[in-house]
Amino acid sequence: MASTILEMRDITKTFPGVKALSNVNLSVEEGEIHAIVGENGAGKSTLMKVLSGVYPSGTYDGQIIFRGQECNFKGIHDSEHMGIVIIHQELALVPMLSIAENIFLGNEHATYGVIDWDANEARTAALLKKVGLKEDPKTLITNIGVGKQQLVEIAKALSKEVKLLILDEPTASLSEKDSQALLDLLLEFKRQGMTSILISHKLNEVNRVADKVTVIRDGRTIETLPRKDISEDRIITSMVGRSLDDRYPPREPQIGEVIFEVKDWSVYHPIHAERQVIKNVSLNVRKGEVVGIAGLMGAGRTEFAMSLFGRSYGRHITGEVLHRGKPVDLSTVSRAVANGIAYVTEDRKTYGLNLIDHIKHNVTLANLGGVSSRGVIDDMREMSVANDYRKKTNIRASSVYQLTGNLSGGNQQKVVLSKWLFADPELLILDEPTRGIDVGAKYEIYTIIARLAAEGKAIIVISSEMPELLGITDRIYVMNEGRIVGEMAASEASQEKIMRAIVRGEGKKAS
Amino acid sequence: MSTESAPAPQSGTAEDVKQGPRIAVSALTTNLREYGLIIALIVIMLFFQYTTSGTLFKPVNLSNLVQQNSFIIVMALGMLLVIVAGYIDLSVGSVAGFIGALAAMMMVIWPLGIFSNPLVVSIVCLIVGALIGAAQGYWIAYHKIPSFIVTLAGMLIFRGICQALLGGGSSVGPLPDSFKALSSGFIPDVIGPLTLIPPTVNAAGKTIVGSGLTLHMTTIVLGLIAVLAYAYFGFRTRRKRERHGYEAEPFPLFVIKTLVGSALALFLVFQFASYRGLPVVLLVMGVLISLFVFVTKRMTIGRRIYAMGGNAKAAQLSGINTERLTLLVFINMGVLSALGGLIIAARLGQAVPAAGLGSELDVIAAVFIGGASAMGGVGQVIGAVVGGFIMGVMNNGMSIMGVNVDWQQVVKGLVLLGAVIFDVYNKNKA
Numbered sequence: 001m002a003s004t005i006l007e008m009r010d011i012t013k014t015f016p017g018v019k020a021l022s023n024v025n026l027s028v029e030e031g032e033i034h035a036i037v038g039e040n041g042a043g044k045s046t047l048m049k050v051l052s053g054v055y056p057s058g059t060y061d062g063q064i065i066f067r068g069q070e071c072n073f074k075g076i077h078d079s080e081h082m083g084i085v086i087i088h089q090e091l092a093l094v095p096m097l098s099i100a101e102n103i104f105l106g107n108e109h110a111t112y113g114v115i116d117w118d119a120n121e122a123r124t125a126a127l128l129k130k131v132g133l134k135e136d137p138k139t140l141i142t143n144i145g146v147g148k149q150q151l152v153e154i155a156k157a158l159s160k161e162v163k164l165l166i167l168d169e170p171t172a173s174l175s176e177k178d179s180q181a182l183l184d185l186l187l188e189f190k191r192q193g194m195t196s197i198l199i200s201h202k203l204n205e206v207n208r209v210a211d212k213v214t215v216i217r218d219g220r221t222i223e224t225l226p227r228k229d230i231s232e233d234r235i236i237t238s239m240v241g242r243s244l245d246d247r248y249p250p251r252e253p254q255i256g257e258v259i260f261e262v263k264d265w266s267v268y269h270p271i272h273a274e275r276q277v278i279k280n281v282s283l284n285v286r287k288g289e290v291v292g293i294a295g296l297m298g299a300g301r302t303e304f305a306m307s308l309f310g311r312s313y314g315r316h317i318t319g320e321v322l323h324r325g326k327p328v329d330l331s332t333v334s335r336a337v338a339n340g341i342a343y344v345t346e347d348r349k350t351y352g353l354n355l356i357d358h359i360k361h362n363v364t365l366a367n368l369g370g371v372s373s374r375g376v377i378d379d380m381r382e383m384s385v386a387n388d389y390r391k392k393t394n395i396r397a398s399s400v401y402q403l404t405g406n407l408s409g410g411n412q413q414k415v416v417l418s419k420w421l422f423a424d425p426e427l428l429i430l431d432e433p434t435r436g437i438d439v440g441a442k443y444e445i446y447t448i449i450a451r452l453a454a455e456g457k458a459i460i461v462i463s464s465e466m467p468e469l470l471g472i473t474d475r476i477y478v479m480n481e482g483r484i485v486g487e488m489a490a491s492e493a494s495q496e497k498i499m500r501a502i503v504r505g506e507g508k509k510a511s
Numbered sequence: 512m513s514t515e516s517a518p519a520p521q522s523g524t525a526e527d528v529k530q531g532p533r534i535a536v537s538a539l540t541t542n543l544r545e546y547g548l549i550i551a552l553i554v555i556m557l558f559f560q561y562t563t564s565g566t567l568f569k570p571v572n573l574s575n576l577v578q579q580n581s582f583i584i585v586m587a588l589g590m591l592l593v594i595v596a597g598y599i600d601l602s603v604g605s606v607a608g609f610i611g612a613l614a615a616m617m618m619v620i621w622p623l624g625i626f627s628n629p630l631v632v633s634i635v636c637l638i639v640g641a642l643i644g645a646a647q648g649y650w651i652a653y654h655k656i657p658s659f660i661v662t663l664a665g666m667l668i669f670r671g672i673c674q675a676l677l678g679g680g681s682s683v684g685p686l687p688d689s690f691k692a693l694s695s696g697f698i699p700d701v702i703g704p705l706t707l708i709p710p711t712v713n714a715a716g717k718t719i720v721g722s723g724l725t726l727h728m729t730t731i732v733l734g735l736i737a738v739l740a741y742a743y744f745g746f747r748t749r750r751k752r753e754r755h756g757y758e759a760e761p762f763p764l765f766v767i768k769t770l771v772g773s774a775l776a777l778f779l780v781f782q783f784a785s786y787r788g789l790p791v792v793l794l795v796m797g798v799l800i801s802l803f804v805f806v807t808k809r810m811t812i813g814r815r816i817y818a819m820g821g822n823a824k825a826a827q828l829s830g831i832n833t834e835r836l837t838l839l840v841f842i843n844m845g846v847l848s849a850l851g852g853l854i855i856a857a858r859l860g861q862a863v864p865a866a867g868l869g870s871e872l873d874v875i876a877a878v879f880i881g882g883a884s885a886m887g888g889v890g891q892v893i894g895a896v897v898g899g900f901i902m903g904v905m906n907n908g909m910s911i912m913g914v915n916v917d918w919q920q921v922v923k924g925l926v927l928l929g930a931v932i933f934d935v936y937n938k939n940k941a
Binding site for chain 1: 751752755757809810811812814815817818821822824825826827828829830831832884888889
C-alpha cells in the first residue's frame, strides 16, 4: 500500500449560527482517486475550501497534514505552492483571453514584466497535449465549449506542478461524452501516479473511477468505503440516513381544488440557443397545498420558475399555464403578478432587494398600486403597510427605515417575503427560501409558509435540502436535468426515494 | 445539529414602544447631507458677499445670477433622474445648442408665417427635444447600449447639426423680444408698485437710477403666499404623521427649519421686489423644481426610478417595466435639454454655434455635488438644485472678484471632488 499523502484531522468549521463541519476526518493515499460524496450543503465544498486555504488557517479547528508536513495555509497561494490545486464548479477562466493567456495568468514567463509569448505558447501546447485537447493555444476561451474549458482548467492545474488535484463537481455542466473523456483522463493521470479528489453526486461516475469513497453528511464524516464496498445503494443509504426531527412546525393541510396547472413547459437557454434547459415539464398545485420541487443544483428548477414568472429566463418558451382551468398570459412580470403569481428568488441580494433603500420602500415595491392612488403614494398608508408586515413576518429592525443592506440574511428574506405577500398572490413560488439563514429564522419562515397554506394560498417550494421538503410539503416533484423524473406524496417520500429518482433519471440518460 | 430546537419567535412589540428619540436622531442624520449642502451654499454666498464687498446680494446681481444659471438647474432636474436611474447623459449641452439654433432659424430665417410665433416655436422645440430623448433612450433601454456611448454620440451629432444649421460659425438673431422675455423678463406687477422711499431727484430734474426703494408688490405677495404655503404644508404633514403615531422630527427642529427657510426666502423675495420683481425664468424654475420634488418623493413613477437605479434586476422582477421607464427618463431629459436651449438662446438674444458648449459637465457636476451616487439609486432633487446654485454662485462670485476663468475651473473641479469625497467618507463611516 502506498503512503498517505493527505490527512485532515478533526476539522471543525463554524459560521455564525451554523456548524458547517464538525470533526471531519479525511485520509487520502498517494496515487488514488478519492471520491467525496454528500448532499448539497453537507459540507463537501466547505471542506475543500479549508484544504485549499480559502478559509485561512485559524478560522477553523483541526490539523492538515500534507506529505508529512503540517500545513497552515493563509490563502490559496500557499496551498498551490504545496501542489494542491482545486478546480471549482464555476470555471475561473477569462473568456476574452486565449488559452495560453489563461493558463499562465498571473504566472507568465516574463522578464522584467515583458512576456515571452513563444515560451508561454510552447508550454501551453505541451500541456494541452497532456490533457488531450487539440486546440491552438491562441484560441479564445469564449470560442471553445464547456468541456474543453474544463480541460483548460486541468491543464492550468498541471502547469502548477500539481501533487493533489481536487475537482469539485467537474462534470456538472458537461455532456455525457465530455464527462466520459474527463473521467478517462483522470484514470490516465492515476496511472502516471497523480492523486486526485473527486467531489461528485453522480454516483455512476464515482462507481467507475473511485478507489475510495468518503461520505459526508451534516458536516460529519460518516464513513470511508474501500473500492470493494462501493455500490450505489450503499452510498445512498449512507448519504441520507437520518431521521427527521421536529424542526418543522406542525400543520394540518386543507387541500382544495387545482389552482394552477403547467402543461408541457419547455425552455431553451438564453445564450446557447440549441440547449433545452426545461423539457416538457407538467405539474399542478392546489389551493392550500405546499408542493416541493426537489433536485440537485443545476437541475433546472430556478430556470423553470423564472421562465414561468414573466419569462424572466430563457428563450423559445412553449407550454401553457392554466389558472383555475383557464389559460393565462404570464408573458411579463406585471402580468404574472396580476394573475396571482409571486416568485421569491433564491438570490435575494441580486434579484430580491434594493439594498440601498429601506425596508418600507422594498416591501411596497411589487404593489405600489396598493399604497397609491392616481400615481401618488399615500405615505401614511405605505407606513402602516410596512409596519404591518414587519410585525407579521417578525422582521427584526430598529424601524422600517433601516436599510435592507444592513439586515441579516434571515431578516432580508422576510423583507422579500413581505414584498410578495403584500402583492397578495394566489400562488407563491419560493426558491430556496431558507438558503444561508440560521436555524431560528428557518423555523420562522416555515411557520409563515404553513400559515399561508392554511389561508388557502398555493405554494411551490424549491429546495435542495431534502429534509426541508419532506418536513414542510404535501407533495414532491423530483426534477433532474430539466425534466420531472418523479412525483410522490410527501408522506410516502423519503430522501432515499428522491435520490433514487434523481440517480435513475441520470442513469437513463447514460444508457 | 439535529438536536437544536427551534426558538420561539420573538415579539417585535418591545422595540416599538420607545422609538421617538431614535427616529429623531435618525431623521437628523439622514437629513444632515441635505442640510449640510444648504449650509454650504449659504457659507459660500456669505464668503463671496464679503469678498465682493456686498455686490453678490445686490438685487441686480441676484437677478443676473438666476438668469445665468437657470438653464443649468433646469437640465440638472432631468439629469438627476437620469443619474438616479443608473445612467448618464453627455448630450444635453449639444441638444440645448441645437434646439437654440432650431428656434432661431424658425423665428428669424425660415419663412414659416404664423408658425414663427415664439410660443409655437417653443412648443415645437420641446417636442423635438422629446423626440431626441426618445431616440437616444430607445437604444439605451431596448438594446442595452451603454448610455455613456449613446449620449457621447449624441453630443457629437447634435453639436454638428447645431453648427451646420447656423451655417458654420455665424450666429442667428436678433430674436423677438417676446421670446427673450423667457430669460430676461420679469413678471408683470399686476398689483402695482409700492414706493417706500422716493428716488432722489438731482438738480437737472432727473431721478437717479437705483436710488430710493420701490417694491414690486406682486413679487412680495407671491413670495408671502409661497412661504405661507411652505409652512402650512410642512405643519400639516407633521400633524398627519403625529395622528398616525409616527414621530417625524423634534418640534423645535421643525420650527427652526421652517423659520430659517422662510426668512431666507423672504429675504430673497424682498431683494427681487426691490429691483424689477421676480424673473420669469425663476418662476419657471420654481414650478419645475416643485414638480420634480413631488414626482420623486410622492409618485410611484419616481419610486420606480429609484428602485431601478438601486437594483435593476430586482425592480424588473417586482413587475417594473424597466425598459419603458428608462425611455421615459431620457424623454424627460430631452424635453428639459430643449427648455435649457430655449433659455440660453433667449438670454443671448441670438443663437450661436457654441451655445451650451460644455454645459453637460456643469449639469452633471451639479447633480453629483448634490449628493447623487454615480452607481444610481441615490440622489435628491433639492440636492441637485443646491448643487447647481453652488456652481453658479462660485462662477458669479469669482467673476466679480476678477478671478481668471482658468482658475475658476480649477476651483470648481476641487469643489466637485471635495463634495464627492465628503459623501463617500460619510457613507463609509455610517
